[in-house]
Amino acid sequence: MAFLPPPQDRLRQFRELLGLSDTPEANPLTRWADIFLPRTAELADKVEGFVRSRAQLRIILENQPTGKLNANWRSWFGILFTSGVGEDFMAHVWKSGQAHVIHNIDHRYVTLAYNIARAFLHEIAVTALPLEERTTALTALDRAVDFSMLVETDAFVTYATQCELEVIQGISHQVRNPVSVIGGAARKLLRLHPEDGPEREAAGTILAEAQRLERMAKNVNAYMDITTQQASFRRAELDAVLDRALEKLAAASTLPLAPLAREIDPAAAVLSGDPMELCVLFACLLDNAFQYADRHDPRVAVKAYPAQAQGGFATVVITNNGIRFDQSKTGQAFSPFHSTQPTATGFGLPMARVIASKYFGNVTLAPLEDEGTRCVVTLPLFAG
Ligand code: HEM
Incomplete structure (x- = not known):
């Protein structure tokens, strides 16, 4: 994977x-460049000494061209005392x-290496600087090391997460083709065995599982896209978002959808968010509400009003009749791949x-008191 550009604003x-x-x-460290810069090689050798003391780090060091890592540590130190943290x-x-990340370095060791560098900088400050400058110098040195660790950790986490996402998306992409071939073959078998019997039953099961896997692969991709894309705070009318969510459900679901009772306070009618993403959110929650509503007389209602405890937010409450939610299962309900429905993929609630x-x-x-479940969503109101 190519290197990611630095997120300058962050x-x-x-x-x-x-x-x-x-x-x-304004970089206070340049004031003391004459004292610290002559010790550059010593700093790099201290970090190298630590790296050589750990077998798994030593291997990495020895696989690099001689002196390359030592030069990296020297250059970090050098920039700190010359051009500063620009x-x-x-x-x-x-x-x-x-x-x-690329060299698979255990991040805890990078943190330790930075702390060795910090201790060395402190040692120079307390032994070589005049007493009256020490406190200022120690504060400035700490900030510079903290900033380095923050930037390095941010890059490490962002890049590692991006690499993992690419692997997950790659797997789900690779799964989709064979799964649709399996589904096609199962459909063919169903046509070849029009009469009820074990072959037809087996082909039906294969088809249902292939369809479930296909949905799962799609959901994994959608989940990853939503996690990686930046939030976009735009005007999103709740009524229109609910209409689109219902259309989406009607197109995908086999359930008979009962009409949705709505009560939207005008003060909570316009939300802030990407309307497409909010549509996915409400489609997931309404699907859940209809799935678990009373089979014979399904009733689902949506109420929206300004959130009382959270200024600038709306509370949207979705209630249904039917099965009461078991609160001891909250952790599972919001984890991907968990579902009590055999044909579901378990992505609805985590996605929402x-x-x-x-x-x-x-x-x-x-759970509601007698029957049914209450789902409470908080979302920001559009400020205009
Ligand atoms: C004080 C802590 C550390 C600092 C300041 C630091 C700094 C750097 C810098 C500046 C680079 C070059 C990035 C570029 O390509 O521009 C780098 C790369 C690298 N570092 Fe570190 N590092 C530290 C800790 C470690 C540790 C503990 C290891 C373990 C062996 C390590 C191994 C590497 C490797 C293998 C590379 C890639 C080699 C290269 O392309 O130059 N670093 N590091």
């Missing part, structure tokens, strides 16, 4: 939060986090929650 935010500036004049520094450290949390909202389930 990294600048980290820098601001740590009270660091990127202009060389764009070049961020790009350099950001790239290192990704290089650490992932979308809600993307917009800083939430989805919860609770």
Whole structure:
């Protein structure tokens, strides 16, 4: 996988939060360059000493061209005391986090290496700087090391997650073709065996499972897309979103959908989010509500009003009659692949929650007193 470009805005935010500036004049470390820079090789050798002391790190070091890693550590140290924590520094450290993933380095050891560097910097500060400058210097050194660790960790986590996502998406993509071939063959068998019998029954089971796997592969892709795409806070009218969610359900579901009772307070009629993603969220929740509603007289209702405890948010409550939700199963209900329905893929509730949390909202389930379940969704209101 290609290297990801540094997310400049996020990294600048980290820098601001740590009270660091990127202009060389304002970078306090340059003041002490004469004291620290002559010790560059010593710092790199300390980190190398640690790396050589751990067998799994030593192998990585020895597989690199001689002196390459030592040069990396020297350059990190050098930039800190010359140009400071500007764009070049961020790009350099950001790239290192990704290089650490590519070389399969245990991240805990990178953290330890940074702490060895920090201890060495402290030692120089307390032994070589005048007493009155020590506190300022120690604070500045700590901030610079903290910033490096933050940027490196961000790059490490982002890149590792992206690599995993690509593998998962690749698997689900690879599964879809063979599964649709299996489904086609099962349909052919059903045509060849029009009479009830064991062959027809077996072909029916194969077809149902192939269809379930096909849906699962699609859901995995949709779930990954939703997790990776940036949130987009746009105007989304709840009524229209519910209409589209119902159309989506009617096209996919075999269940007879009863009419949906709606009561939407005008003050909660316009939500903020990507209308397509909110449509997926409500399609998942309404599907669930209809699936578990009373079979003979299914009733599902939606009520929306401004959230009382959370300014700027709407509460959307979906209730049904029928099976009461078992609250001890909350963890399972929101985990992918878990479902009490044999033909379901177990992605509905996790998908709904992932979308809600993307917009800083939430989805919860609770049993109603006599029968049925109450699902509470919080989502931001559109501010205009
Ligand atoms: C103080 C902690 C560390 C710092 C400041 C650091 C810094 C860097 C930098 C600046 C790069 C080059 C990124 C680029 O291509 O521009 C890099 C790459 C790399 N680092 Fe680290 N690193 C640290 C810890 C470690 C540890 C503990 C290991 C374990 C062996 C390690 C192994 C590597 C490897 C294998 C590469 C890729 C080699 C290359 O392409 O240069 N690093 N690191």
